Amino acid sequence: MDYERQPYRRCGRSGLLLPAVSLGLWHNFGEAKPLESQRAILHKALDLGITHFDIADRYGPPIGAAETAFGQLFPRSLRDEAVVTTKGSNPMWDGPYGKGNSRKHLLATLDRSLARLGLDYVDIFYLHRDDEDTPLEEQVATLDHMVRTGRVLYVGVSNFSPERTAEAARLLRGLGTPLLVHQPSYSLLNRGIEDALLGVLEQEGMGCVVYSPLAQGLLTDRYLNGIPADSRAAEGRFLTPDRVTPQVLTFVRGLADLASARGQTVAQLALAWALRDPRITSVLVGASSPEQLEANVAAVDRLDFTDDELATIERAAKESGVES
Numbered sequence: 001m002d003y004e005r006q007p008y009r010r011c012g013r014s015g016l017l018l019p020a021v022s023l024g025l026w027h028n029f030g031e032a033k034p035l036e037s038q039r040a041i042l043h044k045a046l047d048l049g050i051t052h053f054d055i056a057d058r059y060g061p062p063i064g065a066a067e068t069a070f071g072q073l074f075p076r077s078l079r080d081e082a083v084v085t086t087k088g089s090n091p092m093w094d095g096p097y098g099k100g101n102s103r104k105h106l107l108a109t110l111d112r113s114l115a116r117l118g119l120d121y122v123d124i125f126y127l128h129r130d131d132e133d134t135p136l137e138e139q140v141a142t143l144d145h146m147v148r149t150g151r152v153l154y155v156g157v158s159n160f161s162p163e164r165t166a167e168a169a170r171l172l173r174g175l176g177t178p179l180l181v182h183q184p185s186y187s188l189l190n191r192g193i194e195d196a197l198l199g200v201l202e203q204e205g206m207g208c209v210v211y212s213p214l215a216q217g218l219l220t221d222r223y224l225n226g227i228p229a230d231s232r233a234a235e236g237r238f239l240t241p242d243r244v245t246p247q248v249l250t251f252v253r254g255l256a257d258l259a260s261a262r263g264q265t266v267a268q269l270a271l272a273w274a275l276r277d278p279r280i281t282s283v284l285v286g287a288s289s290p291e292q293l294e295a296n297v298a299a300v301d302r303l304d305f306t307d308d309e310l311a312t313i314e315r316a317a318k319e320s321g322v323e324s
Helices: 035-047 065-073 078-082 103-117 136-148 162-175 197-204 244-261 266-273 290-301 308-321
Strands: 009-010 016-019 020-023 050-055 084-087 122-125 151-160 180-183 207-210 281-286
Touching: 020 035, 020 290, 035 065, 035 290, 065 103, 084 103, 103 122, 103 136, 122 136, 122 180, 122 207, 136 151, 136 162, 151 162, 162 180, 162 197, 180 197, 197 207, 244 266, 244 308, 266 281, 266 290
Parallel strands: 020 050, 020 281, 050 084, 084 122, 122 151, 151 180, 180 207, 207 281
Antiparallel strands: 009 016
């Protein structure tokens, strides 16, 4: 494992360090891909200094398969050198206890995740989304219980509003278990967290690990000449053709010119841009091959931006009509 390949950032005001670029197993891990290709990606991640692996109970397909694959492939000798995360809240089995953030469901889904992962504990357990039908006090008390029973080291939330994040942090602080991190969606095409959430995280001393920093592949050169037959948009997997708009393509072409001048690809520029804010702890990237992962990690070779470059990006967003 090459710990010099990329920088490590402190997660909020905690003692935990995470790599600037982390591996997410949302795509490309599960029974739909050959196990050997998954092994190659995982081993390349370790070679690149990626110590943080983000999973969820539902990731697959089928559901649970990403955790199972990771459990089969991850070298146990490196357990103390890795941060392994998973999430609950998702519909996982039939019946009233198979989803949501009740204590009943969350403790059961954590047990099932640990069994699939082949681990005694995970480093971070997230509430994957808020559950308005379950009192927030019950949700955070369950997180606290997970930590106190040794099955979870840190806890986080994902896709929570700024207000509910602040309240969850306050309640957990009262229980003596800090809320470590929030995981929101964030990219050049989705900048909503800048309005309030990042301020809350800074005030609460929480880290921010963002998913979809490449907007499901829109912030790459993948669609500049049409929608490839084997692309995510063509398959309608988490990205539909109607999102590949003329406005987006105009914006990405503008980014391509700037990226070229910086010696980067569009994807590397987009990842570096997300990491420009010190409140962002890490960006999660998926990978369909070891080569793609290596190219994404190369974003850390040029994380600096001049004021003129940032102004160029803002102007391109406004002129193309994708400014959010």
